[in-house]
Amino acid sequence: MSIATNIKTIQSQLPASVQLIAVSKFKPESDLMEAYEAGQRRFGENHAQEMTAKHEHLPKEIEWHFIGHLQTNKIKYIIPFVHCIHSIDSAKLLAEVNKQALKHQRKVNCLIQFHIATEESKFGFSWEEAVEMLQSPEFATWENVEICGVMGIATNTDDTSLIRKEFRQLKHFFDQLKTEYFPTNGHFKEISMGMTGDYPIAVEEGSTMVRIGSAIFGARNYGNAQ
Numbered sequence: 001m002s003i004a005t006n007i008k009t010i011q012s013q014l015p016a017s018v019q020l021i022a023v024s025k026f027k028p029e030s031d032l033m034e035a036y037e038a039g040q041r042r043f044g045e046n047h048a049q050e051m052t053a054k055h056e057h058l059p060k061e062i063e064w065h066f067i068g069h070l071q072t073n074k075i076k077y078i079i080p081f082v083h084c085i086h087s088i089d090s091a092k093l094l095a096e097v098n099k100q101a102l103k104h105q106r107k108v109n110c111l112i113q114f115h116i117a118t119e120e121s122k123f124g125f126s127w128e129e130a131v132e133m134l135q136s137p138e139f140a141t142w143e144n145v146e147i148c149g150v151m152g153i154a155t156n157t158d159d160t161s162l163i164r165k166e167f168r169q170l171k172h173f174f175d176q177l178k179t180e181y182f183p184t185n186g187h188f189k190e191i192s193m194g195m196t197g198d199y200p201i202a203v204e205e206g207s208t209m210v211r212i213g214s215a216i217f218g219a220r221n222y223g224n225a226q
Contacts, residue, residue, distance in 0.1 A: 006215060007039070020042065020210060021042045024043045045068070048074035066087065067151075070087055070093060072092065072093060075097055084109040085097060085108060086211075089113045091129075094145060097110060102143075107143075114151070116167075150170060150173055151170075151191075193209075
């Protein structure tokens with residue numbers, strides 16, 4: 001199956017309200033161009049320097065989404081062009097994004113990443129940590145970030161009931177935040193959840209963005225990382 005065919009197949013399964021983020025990490029630029037020529041415009045990367053290099057070489061209308069764990073010293077590379085950072089997992093990180101965005105006179109879209117999986121290795125806020133940040137005096141001064149919603153990664157498991165429970169938890173967090181902190185903010189509308197193995201469940205549970213890599217590009221060859 002070609003990349004173009006894979007994209008068309010997945011798009012046919014998604015409601016119009018759900019954005020497809022093509023996860024292109026470790027994939028050559030030729031693969032991204034094949035997806036681009038098939039109409040795909042949103043790409044997700046999880047390494048700042050790899051994403052920066054691809055941005056320099058590929059069409060400028062591409063919408064770049066950063067979806068991996070972001071180190072504060074790497075933010076400067078992506079701030080000039082990134083469309084959305086899905087993986088805001090600490091107040092320190094959001095503060096630095098705001099600082100770098102100010103330098104470029106930009107307002108950068110960000111999602112609050114919650115830790116919803118059973119694996120300790122995954123990143124993200126707890127509910128209490130997110131509330132603490134949102135209620136902090138500092139948060140009110142960060143005018144160069146736009147909180148647009150939430151992101152989460154479910155447990156890597158075949159237990160679909162557990163995956164559904166975790167996605168439902170993320171949707172609950174989104175609803176609570178919308179009601180308590182962003183009731184009049186029209187930008188706060190995104191729920192980034194669902195990957196190749198579990199996106200149909202995520203869509204059923206309210207996802208507005210699915211992050212799909214291997215179902216589009218095939219299995220990754222980590223030896224060919226750029």
